Each structure stands twice: as C-alpha cells, then as structure tokens.
Amino acid sequence: MAITENVQEGYVSSETHAGVTTIEFYHPQSNAMPTLQLEKLAQAIHFAGTHDETKVIVLKSAGDRSFCAGASFDELMQIKTPAEGEKFFSGFATVINNMRKCPKFIIARVQGKCVGGGVGIACAADYAIGVEGADIKLSELAVGIGPFVVGPAVERKIGTAAYSALAIDATMWRNSDWAKKKGMFAEVHENIANMDESVKRLANTLAHSNPEAMAALKKVFWQGTEHWDTLLHERALISGKLILSEFSKNAIAKFKAK
Template sequence: MDQDVAEDLVFEVASGIGRVTFNRPQARNAFTFEMYERLAEICEQANSNQAIKVLVLRGAGDKAFASGTDINQFRAFTTPQDAVDYENRIDRVLTTLEQCRVPTIAAINGFCTGGGAGIAAACDLRIGTRSARIGFPIARTLGNCLSMSNVSRLAALVGPARVKDLIFTARLVEAAEAAAIGLLTEVVDDLAALDGRADEVARLLAGHAPLTLNATKQAVARLQKRLTREEGEDLIVMCYVSEDFREGLDAFLNKRAPQWRGR
C-alpha cells in the first residue's frame, strides 16, 4: 500500500471494531482517488475477516467528516470517458461500502458534503454532532451531477422530493433537520460525545448476531430498485463535458462565483 494513502486514510482494528479515519484535515478530508480505492479495500477486508464485527468511519480534526472529492482530481479530465470512469469508480466504491458484510457507522462532525455525503448515505447508521452540515452543493459549485446509483441511494433514504430539494437549493442541512428527514439517525452534542457514542453503538452491534445484521442489510437492499450505471451515463457526460463544468472548476479553484451558461 502506498505510504501517502496509508497516511490519508488510517485503518485500525481493536476488539472487533474497525475504525476508518479520513486523515486530510488540512483539506477538510477531501478524498483522492486512492483514498476511495483504499476504502473499498477495507470493506473487502471486513468481508473476509470474521474478526471484524463493525466499521466506524470518521474524519480527522474538528472541521469535517469529508468534503467530497478533492477538486484537483478533476483537472486531468479531457474526455467523456474520464467522466464516466470517475462516476463508475464512485459507484463501485460506494456500492462496496453499502454491501459490506458488517454494519457501518458514519460518525459525522462538521462538513459532510458531495462525495463525503455519498459515503455517509451508503453507511447503515449516521451519528452526527449539532455542528454537522450535510449536503450536495454541486449546483452552485462545479455544475456536475450524481450518478444513478447515488441518486437511487439518496432517494431511498430521504425520498425523491427531498433529493430535488437538497440538490436544487444546494444548501447544507443542519443536524436537527438532517435527523428529521433521515440523513442522520442520531444527534449528539459535540465531538467528544460523538466519539463516545459511535464507540458505544459499535460495541453494541459487535455483540449482536452477525447473520441477523447481514440478512437485514441484504433484505433492505433488495427492496430498493436501482437503475444501472449505463442508464445514467448520458447525464454524466452532459454535465462533466460541459463548458459549465470547466467554468465551475476554474471558479472553485480561484475562489470566485461561477458564471453558468447552460452549455
């Protein structure tokens, strides 16, 4: 494993609990492509290692759970296939997380946006602090779009109307509302309480019947109809290959407001 990835995404196992820490606090724990792949590897490890009973995901520092994909990862995009490959990667990683054999808990403090919010939505439980802010602000930042799998997963969690509300308004949902609409399963006061509560829930689940938990995860997944990746590729290409996406990327990196043109 590459040393930089090991430092950016820390994985430790103790007493049956696997703890995954997104460790780029200087970048609000924004994900590189290598970090996505490492997260998938950890889920596969949990699938094969019966000693791992539960996974807890958290962000380092006190500012963010994860703020999505590091914008610099997009600078090399030049073809429609680059966009399709990127969203296919995200679909694959988040599906691996969602289908992980063991229960997964997202411990959310501060910003949880874009791909970070996608990771949280793919977890089984989401515990957040009162300072948690969750959303998909892509309509005011980059002008890209979610994949069909991500839209399906989010719609199953909060409903189609809420998906439109979240993405159309590009707002970040505060903790109380997030709990009310299903983005959070529980709210605690602060970061110290979050760490304690996440560990408490993890220990509880680690002591429960693993086949019951796994069967319940699979049953819920079978209830949710998903469209294929291919059914959404035209939408991905439309957004990522657009002039607007390039404008959004340049505006974000230069800290200015984007000028959308719809093409």
C-alpha cells in the same frame, strides 16, 4: 491489527479491536476524495466485510471540521475525456456499492460538514451519528453536473422530496437538525465527545450481537438495490460527460479561486 494506505497527501487506515474495525480517511483538502483515495477506501470496506474478526465497521474521517468535501476539484479539472470522467465518478459508485454489499453494519461517524459525495457516503452507511455543525450540501449542480452517482443512496435514506430539495438548491447548506429530521442522521449530539461515546456504545453492542442475524438484517434493509452495480456506473457516465462542459470547468475554477 492496523493497516494504513497512504494516498498522495492523504491516507486510508484500518484498525480492528474487539470486533470493531475503524476505517479512517484523510485528505488535506477538507477530506476531499481523489481517485486513489476512493479506491483505497473501497478496498478497506470490502476487506473488512470479508474479515472474520470484524463484527461491525466504524467509518470516520480525520479532523473536526469536514467529514468529506466530496470530489477532488484538482482531479476534476484534469479530466479530459468521457472515459476519464466515468472512471473518476465510478470511484464513488464502487465505494457506495461496497458499503451496500458489505455484510457487516457500517456506522458513520460524521464529525463535520458533508458535501456532494460525502453526503452520499454518509447516507450509504447503515447508521449515521452526527454532531451539531455537521451541515450538508449537494453542490453538484452548482458546478454543472448533478448528484447522479450518490443520488440513489441519498434518496433511499431521506426520500425523494428531501433529496430533490438538496439537489436543486445546490448552494444552500442544510443543518444537522434538518438532516436528522429527514432521516440521514439517526442521532445528532451537541459535541464530539458525546458523539464518540454514542459511536463507541453502539459499536460495542453490535460487536457482541449475532453476526448472522446482522448480515441477514442488512440484506433485508438493502433489498431492491441489487441493480445498483449497473445503475451507479451508468450514472458515473452521465457525470463524466457533464464535467467536460465549459460551464463545469469555469465553475470549478471559480470555486478553487475562492
């Protein structure tokens, strides 16, 4: 079964084979995330979680340079009210919450750089496999906001000290080895072929494991995050207000001009 949802110039596709559902997203701007793309990704994750044929999910993006560039700068520039801002950032909240509540394990295949919301999505996966060159950066403070929505997922995965370092030094890239040492990546491979072989091996192993045991184990792993349904949307309101500042508008314009 294969489903493809076109989103403006990008897409979200979903394909199930032998118990493994592969969800792929793409956007021409380094796999950035506009609202519609976030909605389609959240829907695909929710559907796979309720789909009996799905035993495990592989989350990936297209191309070989960027896993996800985070929020769409084009859309951020168009936000005019706090309500519009909250709606946009709630898109990331819904994706992370759907990943958290999905009863199937989610393996993130991280083949390139992660920025902002992309770091949050990778951290919300149950098991992330990266490649050398999959550097990470939480760039939100550099554009006048902060990683409020994705912060809980990042902090849960790598700890408060490492999360704080990423959030505060918002212009500095951390390499994939740093991310592995902090716990974001369970594995880092020297090339994409080796990474894909590891993703395939683990996905096939989990596809033949006990679904009830995996669902129960995932519930244990995520214990204590039940309040995220409210928390992440409250955080979206913070970002939604800050993105209206003159500082943010000017900073985004500078980034787009580069």
